[in-house]
Amino acid sequence: MSIDASRALAMAQDCLDTEIAALQRVKSRLSSSLVQAVELILNTPGRVVVTGMGKSGHVARKIAATLASTGTAAMFVHPAEASHGDLGMITGQDLVVGISNSGEVNELTVLLPLVKRLGVKLVAITGGAQSSLAQMADVVLDSSVEREACPLNLAPTASTTAQMALGDALAMALLDARGFQAEDFARSHPGGALGRKLLTHVKDIMRRGHDVPRVLATASFDDLMAEMSAKGMGASAVTDEAGQVLGIFTDGDLRRLISHGMGLRGLTAQEVMHSPARTIDENALAAEAAELMERHRITGVLVVGAGNRLTGALNSHDLMHAKVI
Incomplete structure (x- = not known):
């Protein structure tokens, strides 16, 4: 199958332009809510439980991994599995980060009253400022985008990039607040090149x-x-x-x-x-x-x-x- 090379390149560039513009808008909206989220997490005696469905779920897994490798005890819980027993993984000592572009995904919203009943704090990363997720949250990080990078404006692209970037920003702010150093990073990456350099005597x-x-x-x-x-x-x-x-x-x-x-x-x-x-x-x-x-x-x-x-x-x-x- 032959392709139009110039059109393919133009589509790729347009995708990146859209995502860059979305991140610039996310950056411009950063406010005290991010600071509040950092404070909540720093004062959480348990773990940070990150959850989301579909593409937001994949983002949630990555954010949980980034938090865990930079000094914040974290794990991913699938919201659909939580409804069938995995909710027991969440305790009253934990904090939940819920990720959903619409803020109305059913598998996640059905859990929110149960989570709040445990006394758990909730941080939402969502594009739906008036959504069920946002209204239940203690802190909302706005990940809304004007349009997806998908030419059909359907496939989650710019929205998931915004979610990922906000998760990274949160993790880096926490890293700095904890005084996390390269040696600490190496201890959680003993099999990597940095681990070998900083842990091998x-x-x-x-x-x-x-x-x-x-x-x-x-x-x-x-x-x-x-x-x-x-x-x-x-x-x-x-x-x-x-x-x-x-x-x-x-x-x-x-x-x-x-x-x-x-x-x-x-x-x-x-x-x-x-x-x-x-x-x-x-x-x-x-x-x-x-x-x-x-x-x-x-x-x-x-x-x-x-x-x-x-x-x-x-x-x-x-x-x-x-x-x-």
Whole structure:
């Protein structure tokens, strides 16, 4: 089937123009009602229950997920299922956010008297200012639009965009009011890239025990080279008897010494090492180790614990394997 490319592009642009204009009007109408909604939610001892039917239900699911991931305990309850038992999920400690463009969808409005009887506060996101939903609500967030982006003015498009945007605005205002930080976000997203960066510590992924290249300061150059070859990190820590880091010897140090024509066979590890070594505390974030390596253009770093004692080693391959970088 062939299409008119220019017409398809024009329709897409018109859709976006309509939705952008709708969001601009929603923004211009923001008022103290949003602040009231934030205050109600902050003072809610239970959870925020978000509900809606049809396309508004899909929006409600997303808003509940956004709230939950940004510090506000929230869940989605399907209004039709609520009429058949799921209403028991809502307690008098909760707050309900009801979403409906018309504010008159039967599956939702039939629940409102039951919800209010529990003493539950109700925040409405609706385009129907005089609707049943709006009249029952403690706070109304106006999501009305002049027209849908659908050329037939039928399919929920601009109206659902307005609902979604208002839900996001509410979530971001709550995030800020709670003092929610990136570390808090990471705790609810441990499987994501941000979670790995903010929750993974050096000690979680570092090489330990016999996998850590190390020699005493008195070790011969031959022993130093054997340790480097065996451990495959391209470097070795040089320590004293107590395990304190005195320095490090790397492949780069070896190349520089050879280029200067220096005889190496009779030297000890302490005589060829460079000091101080780049180290990082075992309790530091792995992302900090990555930043340290990038800043100093090195591929590995020694890990230390209390008293500057060597506890491990880490290189860029370890960071990549842990998906920190």
